[in-house]
Structure formats: C-alpha cells, structure tokens
Amino acid sequence: MSTAIAAGDERLARSSTFVRVMRRPEIGALMGAIVVYVFFSAVDTTGTFVGLNGAARWTDVAATTGIVAVAVALLMIGGEFDLSAGVMVGTSGLFAGLLISEYNIPVWPAIALTFVFAACIGLLNGWLVVKTGLPSFIVTLAMFFSLRGVNLGVTKLLTDTVRVADIDEGEGFESARAVFAAELWQPYGFKVAVIWWVVLTVIATWVLTRTKFGNWIFAVGGDKLAARNTGVPVNRTKIVLFMYTSTSAALVGIISLMRLRSMQAGQGVGEEFVFIIAAVVGGCLLTGGYGSAIGASIGSAIIGMAFIGIAYAGWNTDWSWLFLGLILFVAVLTNSVIGKRFSGGRK
C-alpha cells in the first residue's frame, strides 16, 4: 500500500478538470443536445427553431416530459422502474377532471385530492415492490394496464364518453390555470410548465447530490444489501421514490387538464418509455446506482427539440419515433464509451 503512494499522487495529478467533467453522467446527453440543436437548426424550413419562438415550443415538450423524467431518473438510480408513470398522467388528469365536472368540487381542493390520490398509487406501487420482492418492471406493468382499464371504464361509466370536459366551469379554474397553464413572456408564449420543470430539476439535483436522502438513493440502487447492512432504510427510500414519480406524473396531468380544459381517457399512454428514454439518455444506468437528475432534463430537452424540430423541418411527425429510437441507442453507446474511458469506476 505504502509503495503505491507515489504512483497514487501521480494518478491524482493526471485526473484533470477535463477528465472530471467527462466523468459526469450527463456529459453524453449535453453533447447530444448540442448536436441535435445544431442539426435541427440546419434542417429548419420555418426559420424559427433557433429563435425564442421555437424555444417556447420545444421547451414546452421538454418540460412536460422532463417533470416526470427527472422523477423516473431518481427512481432508476434507486434501482427501480415505473412503467405506470405515463398512464398516471392520464389517470390523475381524469381524476381531477371528474371531481370538478361530475362532483362539482372546486378546482383547488380537487387538485389537492388528486395529489393525495397519486401519492397513494405511488405508495401502492412501492409497497407491492418491497413486500412481494417482485421486479418493479412487473408490478408497475400490472399497474399500467390496470389504470389504463380503469381510466376508460370509469370515464365511460360517469360521462358516457371517453373524455372529461367542462373543467373551466369549475370554481377557481382561472387561478389554477394561471399557476399550471399560463403563458409567459409574450409574444413568444413560453409555458409556465417550463418554470415547474426547471425548479423541480434544481431541487431534484440538490436532493440527489447534496442530501442524506440522495446518498441513500445511490446506495439502494447500487447495492441494496450493502445499503441495508449500513443501516439505510431501503424500503422507505424506494417507496418515497415511487410516490415522487406518481405525484410528478399527477402534476403533468393537472398541467394538461388546465391547459386543454378537458382530458382524453387515453392520455399519457406510451409516455412511460419516453420518460425512461430521457433518463437513460441523461446517463442513468438501467441497473441502478448511477445517473443524474439534470441529465434526465437534458434528455427531455433533446426529445423536445426532436419532436418540434421534425415538424419545423417539414417532415412527417411520424418520423419522431424513429428519431427517438436512434437517439436512445446512440446516447447509451456514447455514455458507455465515455464511462469506460474516463471513470473506470463503473462496472
């Protein structure tokens, strides 16, 4: 050991700022975001992608993806998946919408009840995962299909249609709309969701990297048994992460409800993989224990730029799914190469 000291110091000196930056989990996503931005600026046919008008559009997509993707990233770092995060967007929007339109509950109490309801779904997901020991992939897949059925069934039962409407007749709608769906900085029309997204990303990053709970997230995802042996409350940590994921999906559900003044029963289905893609592009390992919240946000920005950029390029928007697939593959490959070259600590 003592003979290694001299060699060790040399190695420390070589670990320059450049290597430190390259070691960050979100570096691949950041480079990808720059490439994607330059690419869509070049193929843009409308001349608005680069400017603030374009930014207002793609940040909107990025925000509604990113709010949930950041939560999904923390959950993935904690070693679990939530495939019900997409459908939860629809479920919570419908839940709030039905409370307002069918039961005449004022908008603000309905929103509060929706968050409580969403937290309970997250609690159920987490509780089932830690108690049964089944993979969260299966537990939340079951939750996904159950909620998908419930969304359609209950909506049809109560409204005889597959959508919930007339939300704007609810008491307090205008003030709620100002908080969740306002447009800022005219004439560009940035959505207020962008502020929610940025603030939640900053808080999630701080919690993950600077608090005791964040340390526990890395530990339970990195090695559950080692974490338990050192006294980390593994089950509680995982359950809280499931609850955070479902409530962040509820926030996006309420944002859509306030924005559209109605909700389709099929809303959100399919989004769960977009969240996971954003998290993985942002540097999260599928095996847990590694990743970043800000990376998931950058991943969401890439997805936002791709969706809007393809439309602005004048291409058929059906191509966005192909693009998403390519981004996922290239990003994971890049992360893996960077990880091997610069860290050595990743297994």
Next chain:
Amino acid sequence: MTIDNTAVDTAALRLDGVTMRFGSVIALSDVSMHVDPGTVTCVLGDNGAGKSTLIKILSGVYTPSDGNFLLEGNKANFSSPRDALDQGIATVFQDLATVPLMSVWRNFFLGNEPTKGVFPFRRLNTKYAKDSCKTELMDMGIDIRDPDQAVGTLSGGERQAVAIARAVHFGAKVLILDEPTSALGVKQSGVVLKYVLQAKERGVAVVFITHNPHHAFLVGDRFFLLNRGKMIAQYERADVSREELVRAMAGGAELDALAHEIETLTTD
C-alpha cells in the same frame, strides 16, 4: 484447552450455551464464547460448521433459540442489524460491505451522513465528510488517492479496509469480520490483517471469522474452533502453535487419513 468462561466480566460480548434451531435442523448447539475489548478473537470452522449462523446471531439477524447473548454484561436485545449497530456491534460482510459505484466518502458515511443547516435546507456536510474520511483512513494507514473516486476502483483489500475503518470510526465496540480475506490474494490479505490489528489497538473487540488458520494465527489472541454446530476447542495464543491450529482445524486424524489417501493416489 480450558478457559474459565465465567470469571471474566470485562468481556465485550459473551455467548452462553447458545443454541440455534431451524425447525428440526440444529445449526448451533450449546455454543459458548467470549470476546474481550482490544483483542482479536478468531472463530475457525470449515464449510457448514455454523459460522454463518453465528455471524447472524452476533449481528442481530437471528435471535438464538436457547441460551444467553450478553453485551457488556447485559442481555442483548436486538430485533434487527440496525439495533445491533446502534449498540456498537458492526459487521463487515465479505462482499456486501460497500457500494462499488459510490465514492469512497459517500460509502464511508453511508447511513451516518454528517449534515448541516436546518430542515428543509439540511444538507450533507460534504467538505467535512471528505476531509474526515481522508484523515480517518490515513490514521488507519489507508492512503486513498482521492475520496471522490468510486469504491469500485479500489482493490478488494482496500474495500475491506474502508469498511473496517468506517466501523471503527463510528465507534464500534465489537467488530465482526466475515471471511475478510477469503476472496483476496496473499498481499491483499496482509493489507486487511494489518487493519484488523489497527482496530484491535484502538480497543475494539474484533471477532474474526475465517476458515484460514494461517490468517487467524497471524492476528488472533484467542481461537475458537467450530465444527458441525459445536464449539469443539478453544486456545489461547500462548498455548498453541500454528501447526497445532492447522491440524485441529482440519480435524487432526482426518487430515492424516486424507494425506495418506492422496499419497497413495499420487504414487500409483
């Protein structure tokens, strides 16, 4: 061979006629042992001797079916490993001690993170954590290059050393080491044994569980031999040579028979 088990009251930890049954299986039968502060007590046993069961009783995973488990003279009352940890019994498991993807300092303070500020702005005191992790490891003679590097980049011996230093730092009175050298090469084993002695010099009661009598003999003050769930022998260091320990461990006559058998095989 006989050690008076009753007169000593200074023992950090004492098992008195402990039996552990799982249904009809008797994993441990009437096991008595004691561990003094500032000593290394080795528990030697081959596969299936009951070492794992013993570790799990000491670390609070199992409660014994029969017999007494005394901690500093009082009856131990654990319902979980966390309880045992809170009462000063730290266990370093062979492979399950550290999280490879996390940095050294994050691992070092895992479960005992130092914080500053008031809720909701309470946060990790990262500067204090990194500095004290580095000095604490240095005091134990472990020179890590950078507390920010991932534990996965350390060698197996260094990883065990970090786990041992962590237990000592957080005031473990009893340190239980589960086969800390079994997966390591000769040099790395030496590194770990050095930290075992460091922990002992700090007054920690070390329980060193191993199947390797050579490693045990290098650091042990007292040896307990476990075989088929029973404590079959005890030695004080002064009363035993390494050869005797190896022979006893291998079952004496059994080893002779085995040696003879191999000899006949090779001469054929």
